[in-house]
Amino acid sequence: MSEPFPDFEVIPAVDVQDGEVVQLVAGERGTETRYGDPVDAAEGWVERGASTLHLVDLDGAFEGERVNADAFESIIETASVDLQIGGGIRTVDDAVELLDLGVDRVILGTAAVETPEIVADISDHEPGSVMVSLDAKGGEVVVSGWTESTGLDPAAAAGRYEELGAGAILLTDVDVEGQLAGVNTDLVEGVCDAVEIPVVASGGVATIEDIRALREAGAAAVVVGTALYEGEFTLQDAMAAVDPD
Numbered sequence: 001m002s003e004p005f006p007d008f009e010v011i012p013a014v015d016v017q018d019g020e021v022v023q024l025v026a027g028e029r030g031t032e033t034r035y036g037d038p039v040d041a042a043e044g045w046v047e048r049g050a051s052t053l054h055l056v057d058l059d060g061a062f063e064g065e066r067v068n069a070d071a072f073e074s075i076i077e078t079a080s081v082d083l084q085i086g087g088g089i090r091t092v093d094d095a096v097e098l099l100d101l102g103v104d105r106v107i108l109g110t111a112a113v114e115t116p117e118i119v120a121d122i123s124d125h126e127p128g129s130v131m132v133s134l135d136a137k138g139g140e141v142v143v144s145g146w147t148e149s150t151g152l153d154p155a156a157a158a159g160r161y162e163e164l165g166a167g168a169i170l171l172t173d174v175d176v177e178g179q180l181a182g183v184n185t186d187l188v189e190g191v192c193d194a195v196e197i198p199v200v201a202s203g204g205v206a207t208i209e210d211i212r213a214l215r216e217a218g219a220a221a222v223v224v225g226t227a228l229y230e231g232e233f234t235l236q237d238a239m240a241a242v243d244p245d
Contacts, residue, residue: 004082004105004128004168005198005220009052010211010238011084012045013202013225014038014075016068017058023226024058035229038068042075048235052082052104054202054223060088061109076101084131086170095122099129107170109133110143113150113157116164123165130168131200132161136187137174154187155194162195169195170223173203183210185217192218208233208241215242 015022021041022032035041042053055075060066066088076083076098086107089095095106095118111118112132122130134154135142141152158169171191173184183204192199198220205211205224214222228235 005052005200008215008219008242009221010050010235010242011052011054011200011221011223012041012050012228012235013054013056013223014041014045015056015058015225016071016087019068019071021229022058023229033226033229038071039074039078042079045235046079046081049239050081050235052084052221053079055083055085055087056107057085057087061086066094073101076103084170086131086133092118092121092125095130096125099126105129105131105168107131107133109135112161112166113141113143113152116160119161119164119166123167127165128167130166131170132158132166132168133170133172134158134191135172135174139187142174155190158191158199159194162197166197168198168200168220170200170202171219172223173201175203182206183214185213188214188217188219206232208238211238211242 016038017032021035021038024032055072057066057068059068082104084105084107085098085103089106089108090111098106108130119130134157136154141150141154141157143150173187188201200221201214201219202223205227211222
């Protein structure tokens with residue numbers, strides 16, 4: 001597998017709940033704004049120039065099993081870009097099935113916290129294919145759809161998963177998720193300093209300046225949801241603002 005994120009990327013989020021694209025506020029169910037069909041959304045972001053799509057089954061994250069698999073499989077079949085997918089992936093078989101379908105990275109959150117060895121087991125099957133999701137709330141890693149605190153420090157946890165073979169870390173700042181409230185660069189910098197593998201930042205992005213700040217903090221890429229769906233800026237403008245050329 002090629003090294004992910006050789007250049008900084010802006011990655012559109014396609015978060016799915018009840019068969020529709022949504023954005024939640026601070027990870028709370030019931031706060032969602034709906035944005036329509038996930039397959040249409042994915043196709044739209046690819047047409048606008050996305051190199052990677054970030055797909056999350058929110059129902060799966062809360063319920064512990066994949067719920068919106070049909071929508072995601074349609075995207076996997078048609079998308080011509082890198083795909084990273086999470087939400088409800090709890091077993092090695094779940095992950096391998098998705099990788100065999102053509103997904104580039106599987107995102108593990110709760111499963112990685114509860115059974116860390118799953119990271120090594122999946123990495124043995126396909127090195128570099130595991131992105132461990134560390135969702136930070138109040139400075140601690142939370143799981144089960146952001147509802148349970150683990151007491152784990154995000155930077156220390158990231159180092160642990162790198163040792164187990166994770167190919168990347170997804171760091172979500174739940175405290176600012178979906179609020180267009182700006183980003184916490186200290187959190188991102190701390191995790192980036194703790195590992196050599198790429199760290200993808202998520203949560204709170206409201207402006208292109210936020211994206212630049214996350215890049216300066218060491219992030220290899222940033223996932224953007226609400227700001228793109230609400231038209232705070234375009235994907236093209238965001239990519240142009242961080243283009244190394």
